[in-house]
Amino acid sequence: MRITQGCFSFLPDLTDEQISVQLEYCLSKNWAVGIEYTDDAHPRNTFWEMWGNPMFDLKDPKGVMMELADCRKLHGDSYIRFNAFDSTRGFETVTMSFIVNRPKVEPKIRMIRQEVDGRSQRYSFETVR
Amino acid sequence: MSETIDLRAEFENSGVKAVLDELDTEMIGLAPVKARIRETAALLLVDRARKQLGLSTETPTLHMSFTGNPGTGKTTVAMKMAGLLHRLGYVRKGHLVSVTRDDLVGQYIGHTAPKTKEVLKKAMGGVLFIDEAYYLHKPDNERDYGQEAIEILLQVMENNRDDLVVILAGYADRMETFFQSNPGFRSRIAHHIEFSDYTSEEMGRIADSMLGAQNYKFTPAAKAAMDEYIAARKALPHFANARSIRNALDRARLRAANRLFTTAGKVTAEALSTIEDVDIRASRVFQGGLAHERKAAK
Numbered sequence: 001m002r003i004t005q006g007c008f009s010f011l012p013d014l015t016d017e018q019i020s021v022q023l024e025y026c027l028s029k030n031w032a033v034g035i036e037y038t039d040d041a042h043p044r045n046t047f048w049e050m051w052g053n054p055m056f057d058l059k060d061p062k063g064v065m066m067e068l069a070d071c072r073k074l075h076g077d078s079y080i081r082f083n084a085f086d087s088t089r090g091f092e093t094v095t096m097s098f099i100v101n102r103p104k105v106e107p108k109i110r111m112i113r114q115e116v117d118g119r120s121q122r123y124s125f126e127t128v129r
Numbered sequence: 130m131s132e133t134i135d136l137r138a139e140f141e142n143s144g145v146k147a148v149l150d151e152l153d154t155e156m157i158g159l160a161p162v163k164a165r166i167r168e169t170a171a172l173l174l175v176d177r178a179r180k181q182l183g184l185s186t187e188t189p190t191l192h193m194s195f196t197g198n199p200g201t202g203k204t205t206v207a208m209k210m211a212g213l214l215h216r217l218g219y220v221r222k223g224h225l226v227s228v229t230r231d232d233l234v235g236q237y238i239g240h241t242a243p244k245t246k247e248v249l250k251k252a253m254g255g256v257l258f259i260d261e262a263y264y265l266h267k268p269d270n271e272r273d274y275g276q277e278a279i280e281i282l283l284q285v286m287e288n289n290r291d292d293l294v295v296i297l298a299g300y301a302d303r304m305e306t307f308f309q310s311n312p313g314f315r316s317r318i319a320h321h322i323e324f325s326d327y328t329s330e331e332m333g334r335i336a337d338s339m340l341g342a343q344n345y346k347f348t349p350a351a352k353a354a355m356d357e358y359i360a361a362r363k364a365l366p367h368f369a370n371a372r373s374i375r376n377a378l379d380r381a382r383l384r385a386a387n388r389l390f391t392t393a394g395k396v397t398a399e400a401l402s403t404i405e406d407v408d409i410r411a412s413r414v415f416q417g418g419l420a421h422e423r424k425a426a427k
Contacts, residue, residue, distance in 0.1 A: 052243075059222045060254025062292045067250070 001108045003041045006081060006097040016065065019100050023061035023082070031084040031095060032056045033064050037075045041107065042127050051075075054085055054092070068100060077103045105129070134178045144216040145170050152209050156202060157338065158331035165322050166210070173217045190319040191219060191294045192286055194262075194308075196301040197324025200372030203298045204258065206324075210296065211256040220294055222254035230264040233278040241274040245281045252293050262297035263307035283313045327370050332359050336374050340404065345382065350406035361414045377412065384408040 004010055014022070026033055034054030038045060051071045055064060064082070071080055080101035085092040107127040114122040140146050149170060152163060172189065179186050191214065195203040208225050215223025232248055235241035249257070259265075267273040286295050297304070297314070301323065308315040327335065336355055340346060347355060362373055385408045389396055 055250060057251055058253070059224050059251070060292070062253040062289070063250030066246075066253070 001106055003079065003099070003102070003106060005041070005043070006099055008098050013102065014098070014100065019068075019082075020061040020065060022098065023064050026082075026084040026096060027058055027061060029084075029086070031086050032092065033058070034083045034085065035064070035067055035071055035080065036083060037071060037078045037080045037101075039078045039103070040127060041079050042109070042125065044125075048079070048081065051080075054083070072101055076101070079103065132182060134181060136174060136178060139174060139178065143174070145174065145213060148209060148213045148216060152206075156205065156209075157334045158327050159202060159206070159324065162202075162206060162322055162324055165320070166206070166213070169320060170213060170217070173214075173219060177217065188219075188291050190290060190317065192318045193294070193296045193320040193322060194304060194318050195296060195298040195322050195324060196304045198300060198326055198370060200370030200374075201324035201326060202371060203324055204260065207256065207258045207296050207298065210294075214256065214294060220255055221292075224255035225258055226252040226255060227258040227260060229260050230275065233259070233265065233282075234274050236274075238274075241277040242281060245278045249281070249285050249293070253289070254292060255294075257293055257295045259295065259297050261299045263299050263303045266307055266310055268310060279311060279314070283317065286317050329356070329359050329363065332371070332374055335371050336378060339375060339378055343382075345378075345402050345404055347404050348406060351404050351409055354406040354409040358409055358412060358414055365414060365417075377409075377414075378404075380412065381408045384411055 002009075008014060008022075023033060032054045035051040036048035037051055038048040052067060055067070058064065068080065068082075078101070079099060081097055081099045083094050084096040086095040087093075107129050109125050110128050112124050112126060114124070116122050149163075149167060152166065156163070169191075176186050176189060193210070195207065197203055204227065207227075211220065211223050211225040214220045226248065228248055233241070233245045235244045265275040265279050267275055282295065285293070297318070299307070333352075333356055336359070337347070337352075358377060359374070362368060362377065381404050385404050388405070388408065389400060
């Protein structure tokens, strides 16, 4: 099942060129870009693993793309996303986040129903491969 | 007949002419350097025209080495170079990242590669200027982490030729030994540009323009004193061309301020922006330098 999180996730996967253009936009706004990856794209899993520190003071998207290439080499079959941080409020706030890499086979999300307290229903979700 | 390109118009429209003119007016002397930069600019322009007409071109190797004595304008020219390459479209952003060994080499195992990569990422799309590049290689210590930085640099210089231009700078003789022990660098650097020392006359003009930029001026007597100062300073050790001149002027301003403070009560703008000859003649250079230098001379 296609995971839809962050910007552009209802569009077809972005090509590297398109990713570069998006990065260009982020850098033009002076946002720092961080790379994160995970193998568990459960909607409640908001903390993904960081790939290095967020990158400050970059001028050109190529710097981020180099890191992405390194990350893909190791975690090619995971989800990888870019987070752009804006610091105008005095602390880093995520202003833009988009997925740049997906595993070949994406996990499904299954809903589980549980009966509790008489006939009440409890719902939860889990990712299944 | 086939399509034509007006190189002259290209030269003026691309903004290259503006950079070269700026170089000519702002940088005094340095004739061989200017000639080399002009040649490089011509090559890049012709290459660009070839590309527009569909002739096959390879991205030329633009990595450079600037060699010359201290204070001969290597950093300043590198900054202009970044602007030039940007206007010609060979680097995308045209910023200059200036680093030394400290910024590239780490302190413990595994610290160097991330540090070097960090700098390279920042320099992407611009020019990476490595000042005193020979410190990267320490022949007496084979476990020195500098070697690791050199290897990463070489790799990126080869693979990311479209993304950044590396300029190495340093003193001529030490750069020579550096290149001898790292043949990989020599072959990846196409342009070796030598910066010659300034003549006394050129240095006099540099002093004038530096003062002018700070809204000061010499009296005629002070100008003569400055010329004498330059001749005397050149004979002393640790002479660093334009940088020595800048330091001398800073000290002269200090003395001028002190003179005004102790003598005059009310001052005019004229007095505040004039350097008198006493301000320069008070320099220790006229007595043969600092105490230990005088001793050494004896």
